[in-house]
Amino acid sequence: MSTALESVLTAAGGVLAGIAVVAVPLLRLRHALQLARYQASHDDTTGLPNRRALLTALRRSIVDGRPFGLILLDLDQFKAVNDTYGHEAGNDLLTVVGQRLTGLPTPVRLAARLSGDEFAVLVDGGPDEVRVAAWDAAAVVASEPAVLDGGVRVTARASVGYTTSRLGDTPRDLLRDADQAVYHAKTHGCGVSRYQPTSTPAAAPRCQDTGQRCRDHR
Template sequence: MSYLHSYLTAVGGLLAGLAAAAPLIVWQRRILLYQRRALADRARDRDRWYRLATRNETTDLPNRRALLTHLDATLSLGEPLGLVLVDLDRFKHVNDVHGHEHGNDLLTEVGRRLSAIGPPVVLAVHLSGDEFALAVHGDTADTAAAAHTAHRRISHRPYDIAGQQISLTASVGYAVAAPHMLSRDLLHAADQAMYLAKRASTGLHAHDPARDTPGPAARYRDLP
């Protein structure tokens, strides 16, 4: 009998202990669940802010920051790299005639066409306004081919925006990275080529270090 009594007493104590500990276990589980949710929310916020920092809000394409990060990484590896800059001609007229909302729709469609080019184009970027860029992993021939493809895709067929047919042309400049070149130098070289294409109304221009004026060049948008 004493053995049974001792057993029942032990079981009773165990059950009492479990009953006392139950609220604590529930509370610990709630804390763990809260922590997991907080970490998930924090990760989502981090991803959202990163996306806002590296994406153009109009077209959702990578932006200038994303481009410079990619150029820096590629140049640091010594890989062949070309850059194509694309500026839409007379885009202000499109906004004036069709409105900014339709203008944004047009920019989005331009971004889609450029994004669909594929290798050796590895990144299609919306820099700002009506200006786009393509990062090319390749040599001069690859970069020239990408520039011609971009020019053709933008202008070869009209855009259907809200039931209206809108035609576009573009000025395209391109450059290839030289040894020890920095991202800002490559961007400047392609920018200068795009300015020359705009000024000469040729549509396309390749940066030539031996011919093009070195140093800061006036941008077409800076001209009177």
């Protein structure tokens, strides 16, 4: 092999080695950035999108201009599960509920965990689609016992409230209205409640069940 060729190969090898030296840290940096972005937008316990991710999705839906709805779910008696079976069992229940909500079919676009035992579901479509999705969410949470740490089986239930988008709504408006509906469902024990704007704010949420105080039966 000629001296010139040896020099070329040596130089090429040095260049490749240099590229490899630079590429490895860059690859690690890229993975670190991807992990940081994921952790910033996802819940540690369930792996679901978190409140930050939900707010981003709500803003995009508002800008998009097509009808959509927001469903909030608050697990019933979750504190009793934590107190009776321990924190890890409570985390197991949150994870199971999150998986079930994630499996809801279209037009459900996003299921998120907000905090504690509160979940949210973002739905594309008008009032009818959102109402059906709210009932489906309540049903899937209680569909069968969840198997927790140590083999304990617990049947979960949730109080559900929902609202549909209106012109001029902000993400905070939607969260507030759906939260009022959840509170109404929980305090009246009627399962699913919708928020309907009226001239009397306290009367805005409406239960949707078969009880005498509930209206707009499924």
